[in-house]
Amino acid sequence: MGVHFRHGLGYRANVAVRAVAGSVGAYLVAAWFAAAAARTLPMNRLDATVSATMLAFLVAPVATLWAFLAPGPWRALGGILGAAALLAGIAWAAGAPA
Amino acid sequence: MSAVRDGTRQVMAWLHGWTGLLLGWLLFVMCLAGTLSVFKPEISRWMRPETTATADRAAALTAAAGFLSKAAPSSFGWYLTLPNARMNTVEATYDPGTGFVYRALDPVSGTPVPRETLGGEFFYRLHFELQLPFPWGRLLASLAAMVLLLGLITGIFAHRRIFKDFFTFRPAKGQRSWLDGHNALGVLALPFHLMISFTGLLMLATLTMPWAIRANYGEDMAAMFLAFQPGQIDRPAAGKPAPLAPLAPMLREAERRLGQPVGRVTIAHPGDAASTVTMFRDDARQIAYAAGAISFDGATGRVLADWTESRPALQSYGVAYGLHLARFAPLATRWLYFLCGAMLTMAVASGMVLWVVKRRERTPRSLGNRIVERLNAGVLAGVPIGCIAFLLANRLLPLGMPARAEAEVSAALWSAGGAVLLGVVLAPKRSWPLLLSLLATGCLAAAVPGGGFADAAQTGMSATLLAAAAAIGWLAWRQGHRAAPRRRVRAQTA
Numbered sequence: 001m002g003v004h005f006r007h008g009l010g011y012r013a014n015v016a017v018r019a020v021a022g023s024v025g026a027y028l029v030a031a032w033f034a035a036a037a038a039r040t041l042p043m044n045r046l047d048a049t050v051s052a053t054m055l056a057f058l059v060a061p062v063a064t065l066w067a068f069l070a071p072g073p074w075r076a077l078g079g080i081l082g083a084a085a086l087l088a089g090i091a092w093a094a095g096a097p098a
Numbered sequence: 099m100s101a102v103r104d105g106t107r108q109v110m111a112w113l114h115g116w117t118g119l120l121l122g123w124l125l126f127v128m129c130l131a132g133t134l135s136v137f138k139p140e141i142s143r144w145m146r147p148e149t150t151a152t153a154d155r156a157a158a159l160t161a162a163a164g165f166l167s168k169a170a171p172s173s174f175g176w177y178l179t180l181p182n183a184r185m186n187t188v189e190a191t192y193d194p195g196t197g198f199v200y201r202a203l204d205p206v207s208g209t210p211v212p213r214e215t216l217g218g219e220f221f222y223r224l225h226f227e228l229q230l231p232f233p234w235g236r237l238l239a240s241l242a243a244m245v246l247l248l249g250l251i252t253g254i255f256a257h258r259r260i261f262k263d264f265f266t267f268r269p270a271k272g273q274r275s276w277l278d279g280h281n282a283l284g285v286l287a288l289p290f291h292l293m294i295s296f297t298g299l300l301m302l303a304t305l306t307m308p309w310a311i312r313a314n315y316g317e318d319m320a321a322m323f324l325a326f327q328p329g330q331i332d333r334p335a336a337g338k339p340a341p342l343a344p345l346a347p348m349l350r351e352a353e354r355r356l357g358q359p360v361g362r363v364t365i366a367h368p369g370d371a372a373s374t375v376t377m378f379r380d381d382a383r384q385i386a387y388a389a390g391a392i393s394f395d396g397a398t399g400r401v402l403a404d405w406t407e408s409r410p411a412l413q414s415y416g417v418a419y420g421l422h423l424a425r426f427a428p429l430a431t432r433w434l435y436f437l438c439g440a441m442l443t444m445a446v447a448s449g450m451v452l453w454v455v456k457r458r459e460r461t462p463r464s465l466g467n468r469i470v471e472r473l474n475a476g477v478l479a480g481v482p483i484g485c486i487a488f489l490l491a492n493r494l495l496p497l498g499m500p501a502r503a504e505a506e507v508s509a510a511l512w513s514a515g516g517a518v519l520l521g522v523v524l525a526p527k528r529s530w531p532l533l534l535s536l537l538a539t540g541c542l543a544a545a546v547p548g549g550g551f552a553d554a555a556q557t558g559m560s561a562t563l564l565a566a567a568a569a570i571g572w573l574a575w576r577q578g579h580r581a582a583p584r585r586r587v588r589a590q591t592a
Contacts (some may be wrong), residue, residue: 005265038310043411045314052310058300060247068109069325074206097314097384 014073022067025080032087039094040045111256114249115453117471121245122450123477124228128242129150129446130481131225132294133439135218136424136432139184140555145492146202147550149187149213153205155180156346157357160362161208162188165344167368170194176365181205182382184555189219200503203212214502220510221485226302229511233305240299240306247295249449253284276452283445290438291445297422300415317557326412330364336372343399344572345375352377352392359383373395376566379406381425399448417509447478460511479533484514486540489563493548527577534574541567 037052063080068075113210118125135140153161158181166176171372173193180188187202200219201210216223218288227235267278304311315322342365352360361380367373379389390406407413420426424435454471457463491509495502517536521529536540550556 004395028359031307034307034310034311038313047409047411048413049314052313053303053307054300054411054415056307056310057244057296057303060244061251063114064248065110065251068113069106096316 013034015074018067018076021077021080022064025077025084026060026063026067028084029063029080029087030056032084033059034092036087036094039091044098057059078095081082099591106257107256113250115288117245117252118249118446118449119453122446122453123473124238124242125246126443126446126450126478127228127481128225128239129443130485131438132220133443134221134485135225135264136427136435136439138218138222139182140218140559142185142187142202142215142219143553144550144556144559145215145217145489145554146187146211146213147556148203149204149211151204151206152181153188155360156349158188158203158205158208159345159349162190162203163208163342163365163368165208166190166192166365167342168578171369173368174366176363176368178360178363178365179302180363182359182361182380184382187362212497214497215506216503217233220507226298229507234300236305240302241510243295243298247292247299248544250288250295255289255584257281257285262391265486266436273452273455273458276448276455280445280452283563285446287438290435291442292420292441293421294393294439297418299570300418301422304427312335312434327388327391327405329374329378329393329403330344331374331393331402332530333365333372333374335370338371339369339374340371340397342368342373342375342396348375348376348394348399351399351401352394355392355401356390356406358390362388365396368396373397374402381420381423385420385426386413387419387423387425388498389416409463420561433590450474450478471526472522472524473518474521474525475524475529478516479530479537480514480521483517483533483537483540484510486537486544489544490540490548531574531578534570534577538571538574539566541570 016085034052034056037055038049041048041051043051063083067076067080099529113359159178162178163176166173170176170192172195175192177191178188179185179190186205188205188208189200190203191198191200193199200216201214202217204211205210223229224240228239229235230238265280268274285527291547297378311322313324321330323330345363349360349363356377356379359380360377361382364376364378365373366376375394376391377394378391381387381389386407388407392404393402394400395402407416424432427435454467454474457467460467488506488510491506495505495509499505517533520533521531524532541563545567546561549560549563551560
């Protein structure tokens, strides 16, 4: 338990926001990373699909940890959602392979 | 690790504790069942002591198909695992008209063996399906695997002196000993723990992380499946009956082309003109899972597709999958998997105990922590009790009783449930010795009166049960022994 945390309402809100960012948010980042990498990795369609899927499972825990290490809860949530949106944009811009 | 900021370390330790608490009991079940699954074929043999016949792969496959063509002619498919060096029966999953069932088939007669049991398959399925309906069990298991991976990473960073603590154990010092033990169990086999949690996540990736597939293949799942496993032909039934061509020549042709024994056989739409027979390379011959496959036209025996995997990404995935399943592993490696798995199971268990031990001095102890303390006794002793009850039920239930395999599973679940209830109702210092004594007695009963000593595998299993009985019995004795003087002290001061 971090001794520097205070266990008031603010502390609980802090933890709740980070928990959402680190679970649902981290999954969104990993999912959009998988889609973006599958479409942009310089490999054939199948190798890119499989590699992107495997790498996504490394992205997810990193995103979760970052959600709890970021300077503030709202920065954590914003950063996670921003990363997910950026990756979604890359996946969308790359387009489905022909 | 001293380069890590103190704040970072505190966050990591906090996350380690809370995520561990959240899914710790579930992880305990998964780790225990997974550890036992390393010896799935050996457990299955122990649980079917009457079935000692052996047959070669071609004869066993022909016998199994002969039985299935009468018992499950309209099954969507027959999914068979052929006998090998570790297992003498054919493991078959098929639909006799009432939904899919799993049965071990006698390699000579092809009929289900007399002692109807899931055998080691129970622990294997429990490990990643958790006795829950599809897909919920697998989703929950994947979530737990991710929590385990996070727990390992946060555990590494929370550690102040990871290499020094590697060799530190201070016994009989309360919290310090639990922490040392927890650290040693986690750190000594850390590469295994990281490997097993990551590869476990990958195995269910098509369910939990389908977004790369969706991005590149859209809704066209047929194209995706063909790209992933070109050796496996999937085609719809023709609707016209046609008998299945003899399987033994197909098996010989498959083994000639693969240059390896066949391990698994899938027969889709049996009895239909468009039936297919797919044969997979034995997983014991290389690390990678399903490294090669050949499909035949079921009615004619003509080869439809022949594929040995050599694409780098899929080979990597196959190796990750195979590393987790450990079917490649020779006996010594299997024991290493078993020991590392047991260490992970005990790391999870000691972590759960540590949660309470760390907070024991706090007064008044919160209701939440008292619930955790009682559930710890119930779950950490109760789940192994359920596993042992499964083995005992295998010996005690009469042969030929209806739904016998299901009754064995019920015995496991009710015993585990009863033990959890005892853990909740009784004070921990009473429930721990009681439940551990029950567990040790169960191990002893399974090993001695119920023991199979017919071959090396069965003797190994009975010997392991005896060792477990001794170790757990010693723990129970110590618990009871230490609890007694404390009670006296309190009686004097009261």
